[in-house]
Amino acid sequence: MSYKIKSRIWIEHDDKVLLGEGRISLLKAIEETGSLSKAAKSINLSYKKAWHLIDSINKAAKNPVTINSIGGKGGGGSELTDYGKSLISAFDTINKNCWEFLDDQLVNFQDL
Amino acid sequence: MSYKIKSRIWIEHDDKVLLGEGRISLLKAIEETGSLSKAAKSINLSYKKAWHLIDSINKAAKNPVTINSIGGKGGGGSELTDYGKSLISAFDTINKNCWEFLDDQLVNFQDL
């Protein structure tokens, strides 16, 4: 069967976008690099865009998702909270389940 | 639970985009109006964009999805083939199933 099904999912909280695929990969990059600027660079995002994303995430989330520090050793940095890590994990679970579900749904296109 | 989950799905055939939500609503509008230009107007699309969409759909599909006629009674028109109608129906089924599935998946966000 040469059909493919693709999807994009995102989660809103109080009608504000909380998480989507782009936001998730930014959070993962922060976890790996320990800094927002390095994270942005690593996934080819301008620092500014990355900053707005994190700002938007932290405003939509019930609890802080990152802790950002300005100045100090190394100039500062950014790291995920445990809460942030649990959000990533919940999103990844849903996304993966969704892919599997949709692949099954392609039977609706058999013979078409 | 004040979380909402949203999705966008689309179907590709031979790595070309065949159907997505925008394309589906254009096809439905053609079914209702009998003409591409009227359909475009009814869903606030420029004729040109609508034409490119239909062109792209018909190039990606195994069989023609619309029959377009130029000139003649009323200047011409556009109508769905039976094949086109069956594609719409298959897409709608998958999309609806997906929404239900994702709503269930929100349990992953309980307590978060």
Next chain:
DNA sequence: TATCGTTATGTTTTTCAAAATATAGCGATA
């Protein structure tokens, strides 16, 4: 054979989002 409302397409203009650039402020530490 002139008319009409379409499809089909090219060209130009506008708009908006993204990227680039600039710069202020911060705090550990040497």
Next chain:
DNA sequence: TATCGCTATATTTTGAAAAACATAACGATA
């Protein structure tokens, strides 16, 4: 107290997508 690399934010520039505009072609039919 000077330095450093980072966060935070404003301003300008660029580019790509969308909209707007223009026009050719078509075929039933009056």
